[in-house]
Amino acid sequence: MNSLYERIGGEAAVDAAVDLFYRKVLADKYVSRFFDTVDMEAQAAKQKGFLTMAFGGPNNYTGRDMRAAHQKMVEEMGLNDMHFDQILAHLRSTLAELGAPEAIIAEVDGIAASTRKDVMCR
């Protein structure tokens, strides 16, 4: 069986998803403030890292990297579980909009959800 990442369509699928996902989170006033940082293009590149990871693709992120990436948001900007759940919802909507079947969506959701402890720095 091919990996999830290959089944979804690899890097091309991530590229398609990044733009859609990023427009969703920025349009959502409940979470947009976290993503409104220095350079939009740099931020989009980071979200590509996020989606590659969630799609089970090749990445070098460790749990410690996940903590480091989100620590400031948890400590200084009040990032909490409600925000986390909201991001998962945007991830699912993004996949559905790109035509992914429920089973794939559930698989991606599972990978993203498994990072909760690290992202929330617990």
Next chain:
Amino acid sequence: MPRITFEGQHYSLTDQETMLEGLLRQGALLPSRCRSGSCRKCMVRHLGGVLPPEISQKTLRDTLRAQGFFLPCQCVPGGDMEIAPIQMSDCRYRLEVISHQKLTPEILRLRLKPEPMPDYFPGQYINLIRSASADNGEEMVRSYSIASHPGDDHLLELHIQRTGSGGVSQWLHDVIRPGDVLDAFGPAGDCFFLPGDPHQPLLMVAVETGMAAIYGILKSALHHQHKGPIYLFHGAATAGGHYLNEEIRALSHTNLHYAPLVVEEAPISVGLRLSPPINLGSQVTRQHPDLSAMRLYLCGPPQQVKDLRRDCFLAGAQASAIYTVSFEV
């Protein structure tokens, strides 16, 4: 085996490893995280030797590439290279104040003669230094965007908004006079014009003295004989804040559409808003509902630039086509 020079040290790379791997293996202090070209933590600047491979600049905007920035985690160099950290060079130089002109009671135009003249792109910024003294305690540094164009003359033009008291801007307004000499370092910044598609529509939005950068960028575009329409908005809290009306109108480029706008701050209230706020972003996107084909330059105070950038992105602009610069005032 390529040899890399970084901060005075030499590092030999094996044929298989990336520059990042080779440098870290030999103890170089270089931040890194994703090692896959996303996070940009390891970004460095090319100074000399073979050029970085295309893939190591693929995800960077053109104005970063033009300054030699690249990602060593994506770079297996084809030969020897000299690189440097991306931080602005803190090498200082002196600037003589040639003219000191109040455009409004709050906005000062400085024309400065640097020695030597740094290479710069209009829209980049330099840092001016107010040295430590009995009055102000510690040394203070403030960034100001460059409004001049190298084709104009051999002076740097800055627009200084007076803010609060005891800071750099007040000192520049009230104490500094023609003939005085200032210290500075820079330039830096990635919000400037590079020639691309000459027919692409350009959208420029300046807020307050964000007009300095925009004015420099606008002159660059005209200097490169940009053919497409240029839509220029200048948001200010009062009509008096449209301090470059005459200069802009004198540019009289047939494709330049200039709109000064007065923007009021939304009142703060805890009650729910019953209609969407009218801000600069909504005024701009109402006139240009689809920004997907445009290149955008947004300059001003941080919060306004953030809001504008989000509104423009949601109106279809590509992230890589949005250039911004902002400074705390």
